[in-house]
Amino acid sequence: MNAICERIIGTLRRELLDRILVLNERHLTFVLREYLIHYNGHRPH
Template sequence: MAPDPLFTAAFGEVFQAEGLRIIKTMPQTPRMNAICERVIGTLRRELLDRILILGERHLARVLRECLIHYNLHRPHQSR
């Protein structure tokens, strides 16, 4: 798969230097960005705007609890 011409290799190296993994999306999934933005917006509005995060460990625990609630306990998700 060819790299995006808008971003150079140095652009990706900045993220990798911070220990982040770059995930490339397929060209056939143009809605992927919209889906990711919706998930991030939901987490910000329903979680991060309401809780003061005290550290990385606390964030991981809060996100884990949010994931359980989001996937199991919401009324419209019940079968």
């Protein structure tokens, strides 16, 4: 289970958080929600 969590965190850091400046918790929630929609719906796996 730890390896799965590390992979998710690494993916979020590389593909999302290294490219955007998070302003506050509300902004982070919005960005993560949009990324989740993109990751599950539009991103080729």
